[in-house]
Amino acid sequence: MISLSPQDIQAIVLSIKVATAATLFSLPFGFAAAYVLVFTKMPGRALLEGVVNLPLVLPPVVIGYLLLLLFGRSGALGPLLGFFDLRIVFHLKGAVIASAVVGFPLLVRSIRLGMDGIDHHYLQAARTLGARWWDRLYSIILPLSGRAILAGMTLMFARSLGEFGATIILAGNIPGVTQTIPLAIYEYTNTPGGDRMALSLCLVSIALSFVVLLVSEASARSMKKG
Amino acid sequence: MLLQMDIKKRFADFELQVNCELAAGKCGVFGPSGSGKSTLMHILAGLLSPDEGRIVLDETILFDSDAGINLPPQQRRIGVVFQQAHLFPHMNVRGNLLYGWQRTAVARRQGTPEAIIEVLGLSPLLERRVTSLSGGERQRVALGRAMLACPRLILMDEPLNGLDQELKLQIIAYLDRVLTEFGMPLLFISHSLQEMELMTDEVLVLGQGTVQQHLNTDELLRPEQRGLFSNGAPSLVACS
Numbered sequence: 434m435i436s437l438s439p440q441d442i443q444a445i446v447l448s449i450k451v452a453t454a455a456t457l458f459s460l461p462f463g464f465a466a467a468y469v470l471v472f473t474k475m476p477g478r479a480l481l482e483g484v485v486n487l488p489l490v491l492p493p494v495v496i497g498y499l500l501l502l503l504f505g506r507s508g509a510l511g512p513l514l515g516f517f518d519l520r521i522v523f524h525l526k527g528a529v530i531a532s533a534v535v536g537f538p539l540l541v542r543s544i545r546l547g548m549d550g551i552d553h554h555y556l557q558a559a560r561t562l563g564a565r566w567w568d569r570l571y572s573i574i575l576p577l578s579g580r581a582i583l584a585g586m587t588l589m590f591a592r593s594l595g596e597f598g599a600t601i602i603l604a605g606n607i608p609g610v611t612q613t614i615p616l617a618i619y620e621y622t623n624t625p626g627g628d629r630m631a632l633s634l635c636l637v638s639i640a641l642s643f644v645v646l647l648v649s650e651a652s653a654r655s656m657k658k659g
Numbered sequence: 660m661l662l663q664m665d666i667k668k669r670f671a672d673f674e675l676q677v678n679c680e681l682a683a684g685k686c687g688v689f690g691p692s693g694s695g696k697s698t699l700m701h702i703l704a705g706l707l708s709p710d711e712g713r714i715v716l717d718e719t720i721l722f723d724s725d726a727g728i729n730l731p732p733q734q735r736r737i738g739v740v741f742q743q744a745h746l747f748p749h750m751n752v753r754g755n756l757l758y759g760w761q762r763t764a765v766a767r768r769q770g771t772p773e774a775i776i777e778v779l780g781l782s783p784l785l786e787r788r789v790t791s792l793s794g795g796e797r798q799r800v801a802l803g804r805a806m807l808a809c810p811r812l813i814l815m816d817e818p819l820n821g822l823d824q825e826l827k828l829q830i831i832a833y834l835d836r837v838l839t840e841f842g843m844p845l846l847f848i849s850h851s852l853q854e855m856e857l858m859t860d861e862v863l864v865l866g867q868g869t870v871q872q873h874l875n876t877d878e879l880l881r882p883e884q885r886g887l888f889s890n891g892a893p894s895l896v897a898c899s
Contacts, residue, residue: 554745557706560732561739562759562808572758576749 435633443609444617445637451525451600451613452593455532456540456586463540463585468574470541471548489538496534497602504530504603527604528611532593539592540585547581548574580653587649591642614638660684660812660844666702666712666722675699675709675868681846685838687859687876688848694865696848697742700816703846704739705732716811736767738805740815744797746789752800753785759808769809770841778837779803795826799833806837813838816848831857856880 437445466485470478488496502508504521514521521527551574559569575582597615604611606620618634621627662681667674675695688696701707703714705721708729714722716737721730738759746755760772776782779799784792792800798818805813815834819827831854838845847858855862855876862879864872872879 552745554741554743555747557704557732558739558741558745558747559758560706561704561735561737562804563733563736563762564758565733568762573747 435636436629437633437637438630440608440612441617441630441634441637444612444614444634445641447525447528447609447611448594448613448615449641451528451532451596452590454529455536455593456590458529459533459537459540459589460582460586463537463544463589464582466541467544467548467578468570470545472574485541486538488535489542493531493535493596493598494602497531497599500527500531500534500599500603522603523605523607523611525604525611528600528613531599531603532596535596535599536589536592539588543585543588544578544581547578547584550581551577583649583652587645591645594638594641594645614641660686661715661717662686662703662812662846663715664703664712666709666714668698668702668707668709673698673868675702677863677865677870679863679870679873681861681863683859683861684842685845685847685859685861687855687862688846688865689850689852689855689862689879690865690871691850693867695868696850696865697816698868699865700739700814700846700848703812704737704814705730705735719811736809736811738808738810738813740798740801740805740813740818742817742820744801744818746792746797746800746804748790750789751785752781752787752789752792755789755800756781756785756803756807759804763807763809767809770806772807775803775806775837775841778840779833794822795830798822798830802830802834802837806841806843810843812844812846814846814848817850819849819851819854827854834858852880 466481469475470482470485501522503510504514504527505511506515506522519526521530555573555577556569559573564572594613595615596613597619600611600613601616601619606612606616608617612620614634614637618631618638621631621634660682664680665678667676673693673695675698677695677699688699690696698707702709703721709722709724711724712722713720713724716735719730720726720728721735722728747758750758756776757772760768776785779802781799781803784796784800789797789800801818802815819830822830835858837843845858847854849855849858856879859876862874862876863870864874864879
C-alpha cells in the first residue's frame with residue numbers, strides 16, 4: 434500500500450513543477466538550436482553541436498558543479514545575479530536550470546531528427562509560393578516537426594523527473610524548496626526505516642512516467658489523425 | 660511573356676551555359692536526361708544561383724551578377740510544378756491550393772480560387788488528405804496550387820513523368836484548359852516529343868548543358884528533327 438507524507442506530496446508537486454518549467458523554458462532554445470543545426474550553414478555549427486550534446490556525455494554531478502561555478506555567489510555570473518537580486522543556488526530556479534541543462538540534448542536531438550526528416554522540396558515549393566523564412570518556419574517546419582517536438586518534450590520531462598546529480602549540487606536537497614522525488618528517495622534510503630517510504634515514491638515515479646508516456650502517445654496519435 | 664537568359668553555372672562535372680530569348684506564351688525546354696533542363700528550371704525559379712549572367716522576365720531583372728541582383732524565389736512570382744508534386748503532407752487539398760493565394764497581395768490576385776478549382780475539376784477533392792490522392796490528382800492539385808499564387812510564369816518540370824498515357828492526356832487537357840482560360844505563360848520542361856507537341860509553341864533544345872537548337876514546335880516535329888533526336892537520345896522517341 435502506498436503511503437505518502439505531506440513532505441512526499443511536496444516533493445511530487447515540486448518534481449512536476451521543475452520538470453514542466455525546465456521543459457517549457459528549454460523548448461524555444463531547443464527548437465532554435467535544432468533549426469540552426471539542420472537548416473543553416475552558419476560557421477561554428479560543429480561547436481554548437483558539441484556544446485549542445487556535451488551534457489549527454491558529462492556526469493550530471495560535473496554539470497552541477499560547473500553550474501555552481503557559474504551561478505555561485507563568487508561564480509562568473511555571481512555579481513550580475515547579485516545586482517538583480519536573483520538567487521539560483523539552493524533555490525527552485527537552480528533545480529529548474531540543472532534539469533534544463535541535463536535534458537537539453539535530448540530535446541534538441543529529438544527535434545533535430547524530426548527536422549532532418551522534412552523533405553527540403555516542401556520548403557522549395559513554399560518559397561516559390563511566396564513564403565518567407567519565418568512563414569516557412571511557421572507553416573511548414575513547425576507542423577511537420579510537431580511529433581518530434583512532442584517526443585523531445587516528453588523525453589526531457591521524463592529526464593527532468595529523474596534528475597538527481599546536477600540538482601543536488603546546484604539546488605541542494607531542501608524539503609519543500611528543492612527536494613524533488615529522486616532527492617526524497619535518496620534521503621529515505623539514508624534514513625533508518627525509510628525503505629517503505631522510498632518504495633512508495635518509486636511507485637509514484639513509475640506511475641508519473643507512465644502517465645507522461647501515455648499523454649505523449651495520445652497526443653502523437655491525435656496529431657497524426659489531425 | 661519575354662524571358663531573356665544569358666547564364667553560366669558550373670558544377671564539378673557539368674556546365675550549363677544558356678543564352679537565349681523565349682517569347683511565346685507556351686515555351687518548352689526539351690532534351691535528354693542530364694542535359695541541364697532541371698538545373699535551368701531551378702535557376703529560373705531562384706532555387707539555384709548561376710555563377711554569372713543575367714535573367715530578365717518581362718521588365719523585371721531576376722538575376723544580374725554584375726549588378727549584384729538575385730531575387731529570392733518568394734519575390735520572383737514564378738510558379739513551379741515539380742516532377743513529384745511535393746504537396747504539403749500536413750495540409751488537405753484545400754490548404755495546399757490556397758497556400759500561395761493567401762501569400763499573394765490582394766492587388767496582384769488574378770481570377771478566383773473557385774474558378775481554377777472548377778477548371779481543374781478539384782471540387783470533389785478539397786477536403787481530402789493529399790496522401791490519399793492518385794498521381795494524376797496530385798499533379799492537378801500541384802498545378803492549381805502554383806496557379807493560385809498568381810505567378811507571372813509557370814514552370815513545369817516533367818510533371819507528367821511516371822503517369823500512364825491515358826492520365827497524361829487527361830492532365831494535358833486540364834492544363835490546356837486552365838492556361839487558355841487564365842492566359843498564364845508556361846515554360847514546360849520535358850524529354851517527351853509528344854508532350855512538347857501538345858504543350859508548347861516554341862522549344863529550346865538542350866544538350867550537354869548548352870542550347871543545341873531554338874525552334875518552333877512544328878520544326879521540332881519534322882521527320883528530319885525526329886530522326887536527329889532519336890539518334891542522340893533513344894529514350895525520346897519512346898514517348899512520342
